Amino acid sequence: MKHRRRIAITGLGMVTPNGNDAPSSWAALQAGRSGVGLIRSFDASGFSTQIGAEVKDFDPHAAIGDSKRLKYACRSHGFALAAATEALQDAGICPEPATSSRWGCSVGAGMMAMPFHELQAVHAVSAPDGEFNPDALWSQGYSADPVAFCRNQSNAGIALLAQHFGIRGYATAVHTACASGGQALGTALKLMRRGVVDYMLAGGYDSMLNPIGLSAFCLLGALSPDNDQPERASRPFDATRNGFVLGEGAGFLVLEDWEAATARGARIYAELAGDGNSLSSYRITDSPPDGDGPIQAMQQALRDAEATCEDVDYVNAHGTSTLMNDRSECAALRAVMGSHIDTVAVSSTKSCMGHLIAAAGAVEAGVCALAIRDGIAPCNANLAELDPDCAVNIIRGQSQSRPIRMAMSNSLGFGGSNSCLVFRHPDEVKAIREREGRR
């Protein structure tokens, strides 16, 4: 069999509604503490949904300490810079002049989002009566701001990350809605296996918690309207679930060649062992009831990792808490794992964290790495009455201590892109290598 490069996760960083770094986010998830509350960053009192999972008390200047750079960063870029800084520090390695071209960057980036105050400014000069008048953009009342223009480019975030950390290799930004973060990590894995780069800073960032983003999801009726019980609103797999909770944040991982990481004595959280990537081709917002699409992604990921479903001890589900997603995902899990699924611990950490959209898959990959390190399957909060159509082994109430040989993370996006990643415990890698060595 051909020798394939093994990829190690050696650093991670997070900015989430539950904490502004990985340790505090992880502690909150283990304790089942919700990061959901009434939206505070703007007056959401008129919206049908007034709750969200906001990042709290985030000070980008304290986290990044480069005011000039931060002028070019919108809210989600600040999260990205902070989470990436944490991941690199955690890994104890960063791009140097001699290695910069061997570093790549792969991100799941949110939709291009014009900050609301900028939209208001354009509205005030060009459309006071509601009708857009292009000529007014050349009026004295309006001055296009080049720095704002830079911030609003589709690749502004990855451009900032590359510049800030001095990354000069392959850089790519993907957007497949809620699957973005997972697909960005899958892309990173492939780039490293192909030898395009030796180190990857890979992750995702997003913030749609603004009047336009909230409007967009309210219009689709996708959000839980449980304004009077924000902490209970996200309840994946519960029979009474009624929509997801919009969140924001960023997650980043540092990926290295396994041998190189071992040689430098790096602490390895887990192996990024396999990636599966498929398209449901069903409907734009609906999930196929039989799990078609996610099934192929999970099967591919296991095959890619040279593993079987019996190796999996924990699944971090996409579990958005919408009626259709959770059913479709459970159908897919059962189709892929058969009766083994009854012994696998399954949870959706969106129950505490909300849905971080383009960042979700990246943060949840970090959660899987931590779950493997600590042997803890984090709980699925707010599950009171299991939906009979979601009959899998959901971790209710408290997080579970159990050795996790392999963890799986699903990210299923609007538009039907499905990403599945699987992660392997370093001891399992050792065991495989010993077996290989004996042969």
Added chain:
Amino acid sequence: MSARPRVVFTGMGAVCGAGLSVREIWESVLAGRSAVQPLRRWNAQHWPVGIAAELHGVNNRTLVEDRKLHKMLSRTDLLGLYAAGQAIRHSGVVEHRQGLSPEETARFNDRSGVFAGSGGGTYQCNYDFFPLLTNAKGSMQVFGAEVANTVNPMWLLRNLPNNVLCHVGIGHGFKGTNGCITNQCISGVAAVAEAANAIREGEADRATVVGHDAAIDAETLVNFERVGLLAREALRPFDTDRDGTVLGEGAAAFMLETLDAAQARGATVAGEFLGSGSTTEATGVLDIRPDGGGLISAIRLALADANLVPGDIGMIVAHANGTVASDASEVTALRAVFPEGIPPVTGFKWALGHTIAASGVLDLALALKALQASVVPGIPTLRSLDPRLAPFPVAAAHRTPRGSTALVICRGFGGMNLAAIVRASAPSIGE
């Protein structure tokens, strides 16, 4: 070395101001016609910059026949789906699938990837909120309460950057590996590179790839002008008087397949994807390294990926966007990579405008046409080569490529560089 599958082009589609198919656009370029004209989409009489390469005279139904989809798609999506549909039809894969058994069909679909390079959004899409902002008179409470009565409930779906990816999948039943790249100018060509690599690595047997963008947006134009990137009357790459680029709109698409799969079904092969390389210069959104450093690495990586040396390259499709800094650093980079002499260079943005996320894919399609015709099209807007860039093998007149491979260069905001190498016609020739 393990034999990785060879990746060939078996279908092509394109649309932009210069035409409604790769052939039309190619003929327009060969005839020296440019789509760059005074802006018509809105009254730009008082604008300091009033030119663009707009697509005119095409209604939404010509682009996407199913009218039910129109309310769920924005202009960039219509363009992308049009080009993708053409490429898929041209390739004949759907007809081929009709002859398969149900099990074979399921496998065929699971092994059919879809990759898109998307502009990621326009300023304009947010303007759907303007009537609401007016009615709300500054009250966020009214804004929130009235949004459902004022804004199209499909607003988000219309503006998803990955719309073309999903509708190509839904429309044709393709369910394989996929991606949607939002990396400004290099999005489309990066999608081609990632699709080709997915096929090489055995993740798919074929992939539909689309690059699409609709950048002619009032606020985008204002901002490009404000940062000094726009030309006044024409896009003149490498010219002494070059003063910027011109925005365009369009899409281009390919069907990529393994050579084996294409031969097995008797498909016509338009060319072969040989390799690619990509780097970032880490210089922020707008700045470009004057020494061409990032581009030099990208081209060398592409040559290595294609297992070629500089002397093997027959012609170059440069990024040639007409801005002072990009053109100059591109010349510097090519000089460094081709010390023995640079093969004939051309570019196509003078005729098509800069179609941003679509530009690299349009350039690849035209590069294949150029190789097939054995013509390096001239650049009629080039009047006098900038003496600071001389000598440099660009010309207003048509020339002949010195071989059957083309290097295509695509560059973008964020100091992104991508170089791709293709070869025309059946790969069995000259093997």
